[in-house]
Amino acid sequence: MTKTALVNRLSLNQITIEQWSLEEAVRGCEEAEVGRIALWRHKVEKTGLQVSRNIIRDSGLHVSSLCRGGMFPAPTAAERERRLDDNRRAVEEAAELGTDTLVLVCGPGPDRDIDMARKHVEEGIAKLVPFARSYGIKLGIEPLHPMYAADRSVISTLNQANTIAEQFLPEEVGVIVDVFHVWWDPELYQQIARASGRVLGFHVSDWVVPVPDMFKGRGMMGDGVIEINRIRNAVEAAGYHGPIEVEIINQAIWDRPGEEVLEEIKASFVKHV
């Protein structure tokens, strides 16, 4: 793939430049000639759904995904139903914003019973699928690094994500491969191959040593230990040739001017992705 062809796949995941509003992010992408963006619901909410939709539509930017649905496990059936309602709203928002992919961060367990929490995730997804299908929205299960198993996601491996996704049609449920979350997995390449036809997104950042913060400590591509290029090749061999989201959650990056960060991202992307 030429460098131009590669960089054309770059999508700015909005959380990477959290300091920008949705409008600033859209303008920033236009000025940097980045044609794709991944939106986060809290940013959309701040700007307002209709205003956000209009800004996006007028920009001509492609929306690679909306983040996030999920957070299914909860101690009571009533609370789980409220979570499901919120997921239905997320599906509607995704459709409104012109993307076909809703990223699922599946949620932590409410207590010490991780098996039950995992069941709640499966039940939640099963209930959400018909609704999402009716809007043409695919659900992308994103396994999160096991260090988030207690507070963000009981789905920690691609194996788990694949096992759930395979209960549905490929146009309904797939998986998101984020190198930060899965790079350590001894089954990584076999599970990417298993996900053939179901990879709905590919996210890049890097794992730096030492990690400066468990949540806001992701690194710029090339600054860490992840074999990003090898993983990209594996994902492409599994049939994924869509947008590549740069999702770097890092306080130091949030403290810098967004324009500067975006230029650095483009340079690192061409070199290391």
Place this chain on the structure above:
Amino acid sequence: MTKTALVNRLSLNQITIEQWSLEEAVRGCEEAEVGRIALWRHKVEKTGLQVSRNIIRDSGLHVSSLCRGGMFPAPTAAERERRLDDNRRAVEEAAELGTDTLVLVCGPGPDRDIDMARKHVEEGIAKLVPFARSYGIKLGIEPLHPMYAADRSVISTLNQANTIAEQFLPEEVGVIVDVFHVWWDPELYQQIARASGRVLGFHVSDWVVPVPDMFKGRGMMGDGVIEINRIRNAVEAAGYHGPIEVEIINQAIWDRPGEEVLEEIKASFVKHV
């Protein structure tokens, strides 16, 4: 099991009260009527091997394990050979200190090639086994939480540890189950069952939310989300009825008087292990 029978299995892993010297740790265990201790090489080195051996022998304490061998992967064959020499010294020290178990923290990769690092681990263990056998020392492969894959261990799951251990006799190589490292694993219980007859140690602490520090952030049993008791039962069903090491790496605990910490450990142990 009665509470007395259970607490008799408690072994103080020395790193938990890092503020104590080896001599202080031994006296502390005696005063608290804790009959078992797990030693760390840096503490033994500080006191001196012969002096440490004498202190231990005179105390009548049982040494459940020595921590740690490992750190096999390195960029050059010469450096890997030096690491192996250090492992041989660790085996000799273990024998000298009267334990039959050397815990292996297998090491990070020296670059971005995690597969090669994993090969170096397998080769290192294979080379170490005959030497360890000649001293009557068993090698316990301890998978570390995937969040340490870049800086401490490329062996991140019990599956990996079992796969390596099974290449050797059960009296040569086994696995260490540390709840902090493995609690999130979707294959946890099947891999513990697979390790039947090969579990060489069981370590307890807890995963608190949020984790205060990636390295020095483990919690006291009962303060977090881990199903410690369920995991203990699984380990026992796999045939392990030996010492249970309390290994809590936590700066806040290191800042407190050791005697007080040890009393708290005993109380939490009876309640939550």
